[in-house]
Amino acid sequence: MLARSLRRAHLLSLPARRRACPAAMAAVRSSSTEPVPDRPEKRPRLDSAEPAMHIAVEPSPPLPVDSAAVEVDSGPADYARNPPPNSLHPAAEPAQPEPQQTNRQPSTALSKRAKRRRVRSSKRRLQAEPFTGEWIVAYEAGKLLGKDVVEQAVAESRDWDPPFEDVRSCVLELTVSRLSSTGDSLSVAPAPHRPWVIITPHAMPGEKIRVRVHQHARMYSYADLLEVIEPNPEWRDMSRVKCKYFGKCGGCQFQMLSYEKQLELKREVVVRAYESFSNLPSSAVPKVSPTIGSPLQYNYRTKLTPHFEAPKYSQGTVPPIGFNIVKTRKVMDIEECPIATEPINAAYKPLREQIIDNIYTYKKGVSLCLRDSLELTPLPSGSPSPARRLSPMLVPLVAQQRSPSPPPFPTAPPNEKHICTTDHKATVRERVGDKIFEFGAGSFFQNNNSILVPLTSYVRSAIFNGQAPIATNASAAPPSPPRRVPTHLIDAYCGSGLFAITLAQRFYKVAGIEIAAESIAAATRNAELNHLRPEQCTFLEGDAADVFRTVADFPRERTALIIDPPRKGTDDKFISQMIAFGCETVVYVSCNVHTQARDVGMIIRKSEQNGVGPDKRKYVLESVRGFDLFPQTAHVESVAVLRLA
Numbered sequence: 158m159l160a161r162s163l164r165r166a167h168l169l170s171l172p173a174r175r176r177a178c179p180a181a182m183a184a185v186r187s188s189s190t191e192p193v194p195d196r197p198e199k200r201p202r203l204d205s206a207e208p209a210m211h212i213a214v215e216p217s218p219p220l221p222v223d224s225a226a227v228e229v230d231s232g233p234a235d236y237a238r239n240p241p242p243n244s245l246h247p248a249a250e251p252a253q254p255e256p257q258q259t260n261r262q263p264s265t266a267l268s269k270r271a272k273r274r275r276v277r278s279s280k281r282r283l284q285a286e287p288f289t290g291e292w293i294v295a296y297e298a299g300k301l302l303g304k305d306v307v308e309q310a311v312a313e314s315r316d317w318d319p320p321f322e323d324v325r326s327c328v329l330e331l332t333v334s335r336l337s338s339t340g341d342s343l344s345v346a347p348a349p350h351r352p353w354v355i356i357t358p359h360a361m362p363g364e365k366i367r368v369r370v371h372q373h374a375r376m377y378s379y380a381d382l383l384e385v386i387e388p389n390p391e392w393r394d395m396s397r398v399k400c401k402y403f404g405k406c407g408g409c410q411f412q413m414l415s416y417e418k419q420l421e422l423k424r425e426v427v428v429r430a431y432e433s434f435s436n437l438p439s440s441a442v443p444k445v446s447p448t449i450g451s452p453l454q455y456n457y458r459t460k461l462t463p464h465f466e467a468p469k470y471s472q473g474t475v476p477p478i479g480f481n482i483v484k485t486r487k488v489m490d491i492e493e494c495p496i497a498t499e500p501i502n503a504a505y506k507p508l509r510e511q512i513i514d515n516i517y518t519y520k521k522g523v524s525l526c527l528r529d530s531l532e533l534t535p536l537p538s539g540s541p542s543p544a545r546r547l548s549p550m551l552v553p554l555v556a557q558q559r560s561p562s563p564p565p566f567p568t569a570p571p572n573e574k575h576i577c578t579t580d581h582k583a584t585v586r587e588r589v590g591d592k593i594f595e596f597g598a599g600s601f602f603q604n605n606n607s608i609l610v611p612l613t614s615y616v617r618s619a620i621f622n623g624q625a626p627i628a629t630n631a632s633a634a635p636p637s638p639p640r641r642v643p644t645h646l647i648d649a650y651c652g653s654g655l656f657a658i659t660l661a662q663r664f665y666k667v668a669g670i671e672i673a674a675e676s677i678a679a680a681t682r683n684a685e686l687n688h689l690r691p692e693q694c695t696f697l698e699g700d701a702a703d704v705f706r707t708v709a710d711f712p713r714e715r716t717a718l719i720i721d722p723p724r725k726g727t728d729d730k731f732i733s734q735m736i737a738f739g740c741e742t743v744v745y746v747s748c749n750v751h752t753q754a755r756d757v758g759m760i761i762r763k764s765e766q767n768g769v770g771p772d773k774r775k776y777v778l779e780s781v782r783g784f785d786l787f788p789q790t791a792h793v794e795s796v797a798v799l800r801l802a
């Protein structure tokens with residue numbers, strides 16, 4: 158009765174009610190391309206009607222693979238779908254019906270319903286999206302078991318059959334073997350179970366844990382952590398945890414660890430990614446440098462996207478507003494997030510209250526968008542001018558190249574005030590060193606402002622590699638700059654121009670390319686805001702590979718290229734064009750080190766096969782290291798530097 162009257166009230170007054178909460182109404186599902194810790198990858202839920210033997214609803218996972226089997230000529234995006242024959246790679250399995258399982262009834266004995274379920278189940282298994290977190294964890298589970306164990310299970314058609322009697326909620330005691338690159342723990346099911354991996358969030362290597370296994374895939378199952386029976390005292394210290402939702406929220410994995418340990422683990426992720434997915438000999442991969450830490454380890458996140466499902470009028474209850482429960486797509490109610498900035502937390506509370514008051518005006522689920530911004534006061538005229546700042550800035554740059562410690566960067570004026578916007582269409586402003594960026598609150602911008610000066614400075618130092626940049630306030634490029642000093646920069650996948658604009662002062666010409674029109678408009682405006690001459694800095698909307706057609710006048714031996722693609726990495730078209738163009742230096746920045754390792758391997762092999770430029774040179778991987786853009790989570794940003802040898 159109550160529900161019916163609420164519904165009627167909603168239907169009658171919907172437009173007025175919508176106007177009542179404009180900020181929330183403006184919220185949309187985020188389309189960010191970076192890792193979003195609070196929104197785990199899509200995973201089908203168990204269908205409770207599903208019979209036990211069809212519980213394997215996960216996409217076809219990768220199994221341990223010979224590195225040779227990963228070699229691809231058809232392009233990074235293609236090889237997972239068209240792998241070489243006989244590979245144990247997940248995608249090596251053609252679209253075939255359910256594998257024959259010795260312990261199952263012959264298909265003729267199956268009812269129509271069961272057959273339909275079986276077909277549906279096998280289709281679900283084939284949905285593997287290579288290089289997602291799910292795919293990586295599956296690969297690492299296979300590696301933990303070992304190739305022989307996996308091959309035997311495949312031969313016996315038992316690779317999809319969990320070895321537990323109660324497949325829906327088996328309780329086990331386990332000892333954790335290691336951490337996966339997604340931050341989840343990997344353990345092997347104890348005897349008398351067949352070798353099988355159990356993936357449990359929030360547990361640490363060496364710990365004895367009690368878990369409830371609940372969801373199954375190929376050679377591994379997911380489990381909830383019920384209890385840490387024997388903690389790892391060297392790693393775990395629960396007094397470090399700052400969030401009351403830690404352990405249940407899917408956002409953070411590492412709050413119980415020291416920050417040094419988090420950085421160490423992220424370095425290991427980079428090491429493993431290059432070992433497993435670059436398909437390069439170890440001699441071609443330099444020692445991975447220590448991960449650069451974030452100046453802020455809490456209150457750093459400048460964008461938050463809490464969400465909620467459509468309210469169920471029949472129940473008359475307010476749905477939870479927050480983030481997904483770990484390893485599920487179920488939302489839990491969350492009132493604050495200690496990794497988000499203070500202005501975001503301050504704005505989130507009243508926004509939640511406003512939504513709760515108006516909850517029955519929402520017909521669909523909503524993802525909110527809270528974005529930290531500098532207050533949009535008019536910028537002081539003439540600030541910040543690269544031409545005026547060029548000379549003094551050259552000094553710290555050269556000094557920084559000699560010293561590993563960060564240089565003294567210009568600090569923000571003391572009166573700069575941070576606010577939070579809840580309208581995804583609003584313009585927000587951020588400062589990176591002496592540069593100002595404005596962009597749409599809903600569009601992509603790196604989410605940890607505190608590390609952007611170290612990150613962009615590192616990229617700049619890597620490009621110049623100890624050489625002093627030319628003076629770019631001249632109206633023409635010097636006819637012959639000393640040695641091969643880079644004078645031109647290409648910023649591929651440039652977003653709102655972060656790298657292009659922070660580095661532009663050091664280059665005679667800069668060209669950025671980006672597929673999102675809104676970001677290109679922001680980049681063009683940002684160049685203007687930072688007083689870059691239009692002929693010095695241009696931004697083009699389009700596919701990254703097209704940039705090479707527009708920079709025919711760039712001298713190749715003096716051109717540096719930055720690549721910062723979305724999580725899926727770059728593609729064959731881009732790699733072919735970049736090899737044909739032949740920039741002297743390439744800096745590859747990525748929020749998915751696994752696709753980065755794959756692409757870097759491919760760049761190096763292609764350059765060896767085809768040769769770069771008239772001298773048939775080839776790219777070598779000079780350095781690789783992580784940057785911690787995402788403290789308290791298992792994500793890592795990776796920066797790889799390639800140079801022509």
Ligand SMILES: C[S@@+](CC[C@H](N)C(=O)[O-])C[C@H]1O[C@@H](n2cnc3c(N)ncnc32)[C@H](O)[C@@H]1O
Pocket residue numbers: 190191601602603649650651652653654655656670671672673676699700701702721722723724748
């Ligand atoms: C990880 S973001 C990097 C943005 C920018 N470098 C930064 O740090 O702010 C990746 C960007 O690539 C863009 N993008 C995705 N696919 C693209 C394509 N095929 N060509 C060009 N840009 C693309 C996305 O819109 C996104 O802005």
